[in-house]
Amino acid sequence: MAAADPDSARTRRFADFVKAHAFDHQFIDRADERRILQEGVARFGVGFEDGQAMLLGVASANDYTVERNADAHIRGLLAHYAGRRGRIGRRDFLDAVAVYDVLAKGTVPDAEIRRRLKAIMVENGWRPRRYGLLRSRKWYREIKTDPELATLRHLTALSS
Helix, strand or coil: CCCCCHHHHHHHHHHHHHHHHHCCCCEECHHHHHHHHHHHHHCCCCCHHHHHHHHHHHHHHCCCEEHHHHHHHHHHHHHHHHCCCCEECHHHHHHHHHHHHHHCCCCCCHHHHHHHHHHHHHHHCCEECCECCCCECHHHHCCCCHHHHHHHHHHHHHHC
């Protein structure tokens, strides 16, 4: 009887580790992805590229969502909405928020999704389209970005 291939046993254990890690919420954010890959390299002896491929394969086979893939999908959707003029309307933005929520399987809060989408818009140079009776961009300005939130937290900490 031949001994089991140690590489296949190692990759199988790493695949099981990925399954166990994402079992509860079925969404792997960037921090989790980094931790899983670090464990794969350190504990299981899997190469970085092989670990990424295995992580994506396990995610695909088990219907898990990887944040990096969700962001890429939403970036394409927002690019479609922006069109040649580079402007995204409020309704299209809210549609993209709903799609991201489905991709994230409801694990990411709505306010965080809006911040992520606004960051993608800023990163790509897309601007908000005016909306409403007053034709304003208030809907977009009301979405607080991470630096704005840090400032607000700092100011509330000072007043306490």
